[in-house]
Amino acid sequence: MTDHRVTPANGRVAAMSLAGKVKAESYVTGWPMMINRPVVDFLRTPDGARDRQLLIGAIITVFEDRQGWSFVQAANGYVGYVRSEQLSKPLAVSHFVGTMATHAYSEEDFKSEPAMALPFAARVQVLNERRNFWETNVGYVSKKHLRAVDRPFLDPINVAQIHFGVPYLWGGDSTRGIDCSGLISASLTACGIPCPGDSDLQCDVVGTDVQGELQRGDIVFWTGHVGMMVDTETMLHASATPMATVYEPVKKVIARVEVQGHGGPIARRRL
Structure with missing residues (x-):
């Protein structure tokens, strides 16, 4: 018996790797997209219960985009639905939030209006280095709060x-x-x-x-x-x-x- 949480198939579509293993109207290779909101509920069915969550910058594989909902698989193998508007074309994310939370500011000034509140592990693309901030795809983030993706924590x-x-x-x-x-x-x-x-x-x-x-x-x-x-x-x-x-x-x-x-x-x- 297959586990719906980690089986990329919904009856209409299934991952190409499942051809001959599960029934589906079509088998697809899928295409990469990226989560574009700070925290997104990962649902069991469209408008259904939350199974898990995904964070901004996470790269996922989309197998179907239908009626405003995308059927996707996350990097950890989890399968579910997110709203299609919560996805964008992938970016080369370079850093992640290494503190409990941070803000992306609209300007290079901590007194400026925050453009977005980011949780721990949110991923961003650094575009430019400033004196105290990294300029990222979502705004200016304190250098003290970001960590390069190629420098994971050790403990x-x-x-x-x-x-x-x-x-x-x-x-x-x-x-x-x-x-x-x-x-x-x-x-x-x-x-x-x-x-x-x-x-x-x-x-x-x-x-x-x-x-x-x-x-x-x-x-x-x-x-x-x-x-x-x-x-x-x-x-x-x-x-x-x-x-x-x-x-x-x-x-x-x-x-x-x-x-x-x-x-x-x-x-x-x-x-």
Whole structure:
């Protein structure tokens, strides 16, 4: 049985690689486009539920543009729908936001009107260097807030901690709102480590099994939940209980998840 989240097929069209494997009216190679809004909901169906989110500058593959909706696949393999107006022709993005958030200003002046608010990991194309700003395709951004795409972070925990206090959002993938698997995906992706969007998929491919005492950077999985250890006893996770990304003793998290009826941890992984 195919997983709709990572299978680029909707009955009308399917990726050329799926010819002979799934039924579709036509098979297409798709074409690249780029997300042009700071944060975009990635929907299961047109006008349907949010599965995940995509950030500005993300390059995706479009398989169908129909009635204002594009059927697309993201770089992490996720498949879904975004509004066609939220896509533009790809640019050669060169930098990403390396802080919790920043602003792109309309002028080379922090007192000028912000043209756009950008979350962590938003990608932009630098056009020119100024004294204190990078001139980008979306406005002037502080040099202190951008990081070259060829300089990923080295420590996923440091990235995860950027998200401390971010409000919980089911299916969220940004510092405007994030869920448990979104936090793991954001933290690993910023370090150049490929990572799916949902915890069950992450559990299948992330790291190696951990035996013995947990340590900093280990990832603990439950059925429907996931968090990352910041030391041997403390977990950082995006939780719907406090409705935020918080630090908690892992023993407390284990006990609460069991009380909620979801059982104990199903896997512990080390990167």
